[in-house]
Amino acid sequence: MEFFFKPRGIALVGASSNPNKGGNSILTNLERGFKGPIYPVNPRYDEIGGLTCYPSVLKVPDPVDLAIVFVGAEMTLTAVRECAQRGLRGVMIQSAGFAESGEQGRRLQKDLLAIRRDTGMRLWGPNCMGLVDGVNRLVFSFVAPSIWDEGLAPGRVSLVVQSGMLSAGFLIDIITHGTMGISKACSIGNKVDVDECDLLQYLLEDPDTGCVGMYLESIANGRRFLDICSRSDKPIVVLKGGKSEKGAAAALSHTASIAGNQAVVSGALAQAGVIEAQGFMQLIDLSRTLATYPKIELKKRPPRIAVLTFSGGAGIVSSDFIEQHGLELADLCDATKTDLQEVFPEWMPVANPVDLWPAIERNGPEVAWGRAFNAVFADPGVDAVFFHVFVGGFSGSYDLSSIAKIAQAGNKPVFGWLLGKRTEAHNFLKQAGESGIPVFREIPRAVECIAAVFRRSKYLKRRSHL
């Protein structure tokens, strides 16, 4: 699989000089990031933008081990056959018009499969958007080259997405919103050959990947998939589309996938240590959280959370969700209480959630937050810290690098909930990502993710005892 991610040279079948065509976008994307030789293939040109253009992939010189094919479905077959003949190791087929598009497409896809069987050459796609690599800065995709301007921040999460538009759209959304950067985003389309198992296996060994998030409409080889998941040391988050009857029907027409019985699938995923997501943003939030805390130390008790807040109301709602998710609100020890009482007014007994507002009013945000963070991280009855912050206005916030430092020294996971002015909130979210602190915009989502971190580590602990 390495040649898909780190090819020595790439042939682009269907290269175009017309900037409105996908075959031109792929070329531009390759030129902007790929360090090896690029060989445009198109019988209608001698050269494109200064690069020699070849009439057929058969004429492409060495070194080359990967072709990206973006031509009409009918022409794809010939191109792929020639790639095999030329001795390439893999082809990424980004063209549509296969099993997702009626009888003729299904025939063409069968023919692709036959080539794979006859030649051993690996096929990625068809009907996909290829690969985006935010760490190594590679875009093997017809996604608009504007992605380079704001859609290519590096991160520790790799995504495998069985939906082309979604993978590209999501990438641009989550990166421009500062939600997270990306390691590798793989759009797998119809999965004629390369499937979620192949990619998962590769990504679990990829040093740039800390967690794998997957949107799947079908799981081709359930047994193999669960086997890989259950051995993985890296967290895996899966959103399974097509759970409802109508959803499954739509999945069939979208990527020609047959979805399994949902209850069975969910149970099997949980047993294999997979964290299941229900929505796309939740998939992203769970993935970035688990990439940050793939494995934490557990005590022999339900996880106990300390909540530091600027708002009593937010503390109360957090408490409700904490209890609902099988976590516990920590009882602060006497030393913590005594220490914190010094920055609180006398009339306010220190309790968890710690409502910092009165302490901020008295001592300023620096002292109040600093004291509170240090105290709860030192408290042996606290297993994780959930802080609330308002940025850009009345409430004193606290700088992230200090929080990160205290958290690291305390060896306990820390999570944030963020409210505030748009620009300040965006900056805070981005900085939090860089500081390795998962921050969320909704309290229920934050608590879901906290619970998932403990659930995953509990799974790993149980597994290590087997």
Add this chain to the structure above:
Amino acid sequence: MEFFFKPRGIALVGASSNPNKGGNSILTNLERGFKGPIYPVNPRYDEIGGLTCYPSVLKVPDPVDLAIVFVGAEMTLTAVRECAQRGLRGVMIQSAGFAESGEQGRRLQKDLLAIRRDTGMRLWGPNCMGLVDGVNRLVFSFVAPSIWDEGLAPGRVSLVVQSGMLSAGFLIDIITHGTMGISKACSIGNKVDVDECDLLQYLLEDPDTGCVGMYLESIANGRRFLDICSRSDKPIVVLKGGKSEKGAAAALSHTASIAGNQAVVSGALAQAGVIEAQGFMQLIDLSRTLATYPKIELKKRPPRIAVLTFSGGAGIVSSDFIEQHGLELADLCDATKTDLQEVFPEWMPVANPVDLWPAIERNGPEVAWGRAFNAVFADPGVDAVFFHVFVGGFSGSYDLSSIAKIAQAGNKPVFGWLLGKRTEAHNFLKQAGESGIPVFREIPRAVECIAAVFRRSKYLKRRSHL
């Protein structure tokens, strides 16, 4: 209650010339919006910023019917007594240090209640942030005056929030993020007198309010509250904090509220036609949706939804959530299918969810979206339309005013899910709000809100038959 929202004149007890003090923020906020006379009260000044300052509220001239009090808890009692003596109709007590803060505070709050009983003068607070009115541009609050710069967009939702920091923080967050504008945001604090029932009753008669969203830690007079809700023609959304044991304990120390049994509360709320929220953002999303669609026409069948998408995967996940929420995916009628097939490639049979991408590729976004919107709104088998849009890049989007026009003509509710580049997404969200189309950032939230619209209208229909 009118004098709290539209006073003829306001005395500000605790006015300050120090810009770091809340008593100065209140003054600045009053000066920036309130058209009537403002009377600062503070024995230490003769004037503040050109306004005559009075040594006591007793010396304040006419017209005046409201005082805002922001002095230490101990001094509050005298100030409030003098307000009664001066013949004011209401006092908004923004000072803290009452029932939320120990034995002495509880005593002080009892004394406040006694004044209310003896004089008939209404008391709002204490321990609250007062009132912000986005439509009439009034800020009766110690919130930082920077709220005027980006936190005062008008809207149809009024909020009642039993948590001061939260009401101010949320207001700034949701308005700067373009989530929604606001009619009236009322922070009610300890509710010594004016409570959620008083405010709800007022807001239900307020022509600027289309929906009331409430965060409550306690419901003082359950019977009266449910009675008001069950008669209301305007939708009411409630987030009840303090559901868990620990949450209830935190609520007790936060605003001295005793929370009721959650199962009982939830059941009673549902029976009174109240939509219950679990998180803050969900409260906001449900409120703005129901303000847009307070009552829709219902057919004698489960609601049928048409999904227009640029992404097959998003269509599938939407289908899953639609089924999960008791809604149905509409079966498009033959006329719709025949019409849409003209813009789709032959190989792609038109089905719901309508995956527009192939049609966009063939005909451009204008034609594809326009045709699709017109067709599904005209389809008698479709009760609501849920569209997905990606802004700022590869997928063709469609202009909101056209959607709003078609939706209005079709007399069916329309909802959107938005993905895209940060700046473009923000602009789209704001425009959508102005066009009266609820747009969401997460599919599950969107479907929750669609379901709530139908649930509320079903309640109203059932009620009208009693």
